[in-house]
Amino acid sequence: MGKLTDTFQQVREAGKSLAFCGEEKINEVLRAVADATESQAGQILSENAKDLARMDESDPKYDRLKLTTERIHGIAEGIRSVTRLPSPVGRVLSETLRPNGMKLTKVSVPFGVIGIVYEARPNVTLDVFSLCFKSGNACLLKGGSDADCSNRAIVSVIHSVLIQQGLNPNLVVLLPPDRESAAELLNARGYVDLLIPRGGKGLIDFVRRNATVPVIETGAGVCHAYFDRSGDVTKGAAIIRNAKTRRVSVCNALDCVLVHRERVADLPVLCGGLSCSHVTIYADPEAFSALQESYPAELLRHSTDESYGTEFLDYKMAVKVLSGPEEAVAHIARYGSGHSECIVTEDSRSADYFMKAVDAACVYVNVPTSFTDGGEFGLGAEIGISTQKLHARGPMGLEELNTYKWIVRGEGQTRD
Template sequence: MNLNKVFATVQEASRELLSLSDQEINRILLAVADAALAKSDFILAENKKDLERMDPKDPKYDRLKLTAERLQGIAADTRNVATLPSPLGRILKDSTHPKGMRIKKVSVPFGVIGIIYEARPNVSFDVFSLCLKSGNACILKGGSDADYSNRAIISVIHEVLERFNVNPHIVELLPADREATAELLNARGYVDLLIPRGSSNLINFVRQNATIPVIETGAGICHTFFDRYGDVKKGAAIINNAKTRRVSVCNALDCVLIDGDRLSDLPALCRPLPQSHVVIYADPYAYNVLKGSYPDELLKEATEEDFGTEFLDYKMSVKTVQSIREAIAHIQKYGSKHSECIVTEDESRAEWFCRDVDAACIYVNVPTSFTDGAQFGLGAEIGISTQKLHARGPMALEELTTYKWIIEGEGQVRE
């Protein structure tokens, strides 16, 4: 396959998107949501082929798995995107030049957005819905683990687009091989923006090898700091939810930091975790406190590698700190600038934590599991940006637009 021809075809199709009204786009999105459910047997059968090739113990298995219930959620997210206001054509700035010209800053699509992702077939639906709503064509490069699922999903979307007489090349799925990845990373002149979604290894690889602009998303090494003024009941619920709600996602808890003055409360904070068979890698202080109160088979002594690890599993580390400064320093060293939490009843310390911790999302007495575009009222998300350029945190419609300047006059000339 000559991928440059594919890229050029998608780029040409992206220009056709500019003529679609928001009402037409919404009708297509609703039809895609309906088709996802109507074709659920087909999609789930193809997904099963992928699942049969993966060890159920693999942390990626949960991300790969589609169910009737998850397809219902995907369809609901797609319908929700259709209800959101269009991010296009917004006048971001409007002024009049001394010579009388009107100068406007107006939101517009990027054009073509490339997405590289691993075993997450839901991303195929999410990316398409957000890109269509924001006027962008998209080129998808999924992993081989989810290739049957992704191809089924894109075939369903293409059927809908053809029914609406819309160029189906506004969304293309590349082959699931490394050669396609290499070509996409270097598709200068065809792809305007590249967004990797997946492990830190994938993100680092894309950042280091791409010759087109990249927004880093995905890798989440998330901490919860239980402050000396924290409430145990709140802390236990927050830690349990952040760790066990869904371990394979980037907002899941990886490390609990506990103030040394509150070490005696650590068993109570961890009490719900054995129900989910959470393995704890504890530093010496925490290990001594937990020994005898936490199941022996689930309690391990921590090594340096256990801090700064995105577990994506029923595992977490515990680190004892002697001050809020030490907690912040630990997060600075080991965090990924994704989502961080403090449990405290002291308002000034909460403000200190929010001010000094460098991350896209900071939580006070709320679990990091809420880092999600839908939870933030953005509809489905395309990823969580952990960088500071252009977008930060959950990326949805507004983050998939750029802008252009439009200057209107009546023949004025510059002296």
């Protein structure tokens, strides 16, 4: 028996109590958590500063780790937005009356206990709690050591509200940041119903390979934008800049621009705005030739095989010249991660082909991949971006944190 077995059992028992907690009460608690998060922002930021002091500012994770008053306000508003969404619990998905008089009802129900393994992202602590709580689930959090001070400060705020509201604080538990607790969580069958990793490819692969609890893969995003022969340069330049530089450390950030060979002369305009953010471009020979007279020499590099299929999470981007949408789709199939892909085109046939042929959770036409986000999709906060196809795909909100069960009502029917 592992050292955390008692903790897992306590969380499971706490989760059962949510079945009898009405939606009005749940929303009241979430509003109180949002208010407390803002009122105690000073303490949270103080603890966050301790985490930041241990990390090099040049580390791509630094931006994810950093909290500010503005970001805390945004997180609190995300929690409030969750309260305005309908609860998925108990939703009737279908109803059937059988010839023998039995009534079958397919009803949405919580998973029970959801485990989250995540890296230096303290905002995930509040996002996960609000979504799990609203959807009727208890949650076990396994954050990284990089953000442990921040996470513990945030969980302390949540616990204080739960206790004030007369609820069990074990509805959310933050595990120790060591590897031993991660190993126990990944193998907590019978206690944890679902695991969701939030982080880079290495973390996701580790969880998938080592977990005996069911896993939904999320996060790793190798995102492309294909500029078609009929693409609008003004739209393309704005889309590329927004997708690449809005926030480089997030999974929906752009990693590779693919350009139709007939539009290679437009590369200086398409990529020109990136130099203001000091984005290093790894270009294939044709793209390099088109950019070398206009793009800063210290930011322009020749691409290698490793330039493609890399989730940079940094001010870096690859560029490749292709002959058309078919080659673009083939490149994405080889190097993409199934997250988010974009086409910039004024040709409806190219757009239609791209939408049908690209196999990704989110496919955009003349819109940057930066919109792959639960809030932007109207889901409130998100628990992750699923890149797999079983159960959920794309931004996961409240509905995706429920499964279903069949309720069968009868009058004593027996089967022949």
